[in-house]
Structures are given as structure tokens and as C-alpha cells.
Amino acid sequence: MTEELIIAGFGGQGVLSMGKILAYSAIMQDQEVSWMPSYGPEMRGGTANVTVIISDERISSPILTKYDTAIILNQQSMDKFESSVKPGGTLLYDPNGILVHPKRKDINIYRITGSKISTQMGNKKVFNMVILGAYMKAKPIVQLENVIKGLKKSLPERYHKLIPLNESAITKGMENIEIVQEI
């Protein structure tokens, strides 16, 4: 099994940290991982993306042009990465701020209203965890228990009290994912 994934959105949305949590979760499952950010002169408000690869085997290139899954969180990223999903692959997006919705017919498309849900939860910072939950439902590659283990390992102890909040955000994401099309 190899999952080649790109997460793309605005800086400040938690794109890079979501990728990191995903990578940590895969390590907890004894898998190989790579996490490669776009590290241009980006800052909050600019675009940010990260390529995460999870595999049972040694990972070759950490940089790719075609992905099994694209998680798209703004219009610029939709414009850039919709065409990069492999045929038969998966596109997950948050419709917030999206004007031109995905048009591909040869891929699975899912929607998650992450901004709305995290606002309703009263904590916009868990936005990326809602998205992660939706991804875990669409592509069950990392298990929830391993995500929690990963969070425990990657977060300093003083933040461990926030893990239950993150867990409920993940659950919300899993529950609220909408199928746009499945092929």
C-alpha cells in the first residue's frame, strides 16, 4: 500500500500540521512516511501545501506531480491540483471560498464543510482536524487510535488536554463528509 497525498490551502489553515499529524499516525502503524512542504516565501494568508506519502515500503521520491488523493482547501489550490489527481483517485475539498467546483468525472469527489463545522464547534483552530476526520472516512488508511497516539507523541504534554477536542473534531469530520461522486 502506498498513499501519495497532497494537502493544499492557505497558510494558517493548519495544512502543514495536519500533514504532520497524519505522518505521525502512520508511524504509529509502523509505516514509512515522508512529509515535504512547499517552503517558498509563504506566510499566513499565502498558499501552503504539503506532500505526504504513507507506504508499507521504502519511499522513493518525496516530490510528486500526480497524487492518489488531493485535499483542497482554497480556490488557488483547486486550480492548481484538481488536474494532478490520478484517474480513479480522490479529491476532498471544503466548499468555503470555492467558486469553481471540481469538474473531473474520473475521480471520487467528497466535500466537507470544515470551516462551518469548526466555527459551530466554537474553535476554528480544529478546522484541520475536521478535514482530517473526513479524509480518514474517505480513505481509511490511518486508524483513529493511531492518530490519538500520534498526537500524544507529537504534542508537548501541556497540550495533551486538547486531545479530546481534537478527537471530537475528527469525529465530526467523519460524520459530516458528503459524497459528491463516487466512481
Add this chain to the structure above:
Amino acid sequence: MADIKLMKGNEALAEAAIRAGCDAYFGYPITPQSEVIEYLMMERPEDRTGMIVLQAESEIAAIHMVYGAAGAGKKAMTSSSSPGISLKEEGISYLAGSELPAVIVNVVRGGPGLGTIQPSQADYFQSTKGGGHGDYRLYVLAPASVQEMVDFVDIAFEVAFKYRNPVMILADGIIGQMMEKVVFPEQKPRLTDEEIEEKYGDWVTNGKRNNKERNIITSLDLDPYKQEAHNHKLQEKYRLMQEDELMYEMIDCEDADYILVAYGSSARISQKAMQLAREKGYKVGIFRLITLFPFPSKELNELAGKVKGFLAVEMSAGQMIEDLKLAIEGKAKAEHYGRYGGVVHSPEEVLEALENQIIKG
């Protein structure tokens, strides 16, 4: 289960330096390697092992601090990225001339000049063929993973002290910035002053004792015959490195018709290109350079008799290809492919180049 961490290449390298028993790090921040000094400042190794970490006022100051520490027999290290390494070249030449051990890390970015902050491999010439002035060589290691950023630090110090010669770890923006799984070795103790005296007492300048001659560290000798003899000695060291310290990795070369020759992140990208090529039925292997100097000329020459062609894949306008061509003496076709100036080639582009330039070309 071993303690597995997920870390950036730059951070992993910094932690590895502490674990290798490094005595001092002197640096100056520059993208894409600033995490090295950031990590060391945060981690405060002075409390852990007594290792000193200092942000110098410039790259030039940092390399000369390394010179001073190395002269006292200390394990000293500096790191930078391309423009910063250019600034350090004077000091690197002096380290080589004075036969001082040191580890210099270059997390390469696009050039020339200030260039860009994106990954590149265009400092191959600078690392393997001088960089500074005079007839000298660095032992050059090219890590291709975060784990190798860790493993190569200890090797670098071992080789540096074995030959009393500066060693370079030549990474690039990808290896520095990406996170992968990594496992660290046990903490090596730093050498005590007594141990340094015992091991390196014949050359270190750690204070003159009454019962022995003064050690002198210098790269200056105005008598050309003495300087020539000194150069002979240096050349002999480089010959021994070629004999004893060469490292490379061959992946699926046994049945291969075509070989991708690459190092660092280009070797990783080439591995994906190899998978794609094999899916199309082409028998492709990879010759991954681990040391860039010494260069595996003999090994590539032998391989050249068995294959149809080589593609040197490097993020430069074609630097390592020159050594490859010299090595294979025209026995097989060899071409270069690479994006450069901070642009990273994709596995698909490498495959296309292989098809157009070598297989059909």
C-alpha cells in the same frame, strides 16, 4: 521498538551532531538550513553534553571559529547554504591546508549569487573540485534521506579526524526541509582534554607543555619545496580516501540496460522514475553516489561495459556528468538531465528524458 521520531532533515542533523559528541557548532542562519541553528539554540546542548552553540556575526567568522576549535582538537561543525558556503571557502581552504578536521554542511539552494531559496544541486563543482584555492579535496557525503542526515554526521567526524581533513555533508533544500522517520544513535561522550591530548597530542595546539615541542598549525610555508612536499602529503591522503572511504549504492543494476546516476534528492526522484520505467518494460537501475569525492570511477567504468547508456540526473546544468563521462571513457552513452535554478524535476520528467535522450536517442 526503537524510539522513532518524525523530524526535518535539518533538525535531525542538529540532533545527530549533539549525539556524535560534537564540541562546538558555529553558524549563521540562511534558508533553507536555518533549522540547524534554531534546533541547537532551542535544545541547549550545553546543558546536555557541554557542546557550545554560537551564532557568529557572519559565515566568515563562523568558519574561522571552526578553524580555532579544530586546532584545539575539538569536534567542530558549521552549516550554511550555498551563498554562505561561498563565504566560507577561504576558511575551508585554510582548514585543508592546515590539515584540520571539521564538518561543514551545505544545504544547497539555487544559484548563482543569492539565487533562490529552493533546492538545487549546483554546488557539486564547488564541493568536489576545490571551491577554495589550492590543490585540496574535501571528503563529500551526499545524504538522500533524513536518516542519512543523522548517520552521516558521525561518519563525517570519523573521516575528518582519521585524515585530518575537512569533510562536507552536501544536502539540498529537499533533504533539509522534509520530514521522515528517523532513529538516533546513543549519545557519544565528548572527548575530555586528556583524551584529546592522548589521541591528537602530536598536532593539537592545546597549550605548550614543558616536556614537548610546540605544535604549530599553519597553512603557510614560504619555501616552495617544503610546500610541494606538504602538497604531496595531502595528495597521498586523497588517494587513501579514494581507496578506503568510497561509498555508493547500486539499486536493481544486475539486469539493467540503462542506469540513472544520481545522488541526494535526485536519487530519490530517480527511484520513482525507475519504478515508472520498469512498469513500461525498460530495464533501468540506479547508481547512487554516496560519496561525491571520492568518486566511484572504477565501478562505473566496469558497469559501462555491461549497459547501453547512462543518464546523470542532477539539479544542475550538468556538473556530476563530467566525472561520469571521464569515468566511463566513452564505453557507453552518457547524457545529463536536470531542472535547475531552484526548480525540482519530477519523476515523469526524468523518465521522459531517459526515453528521449538515451533509449531512443
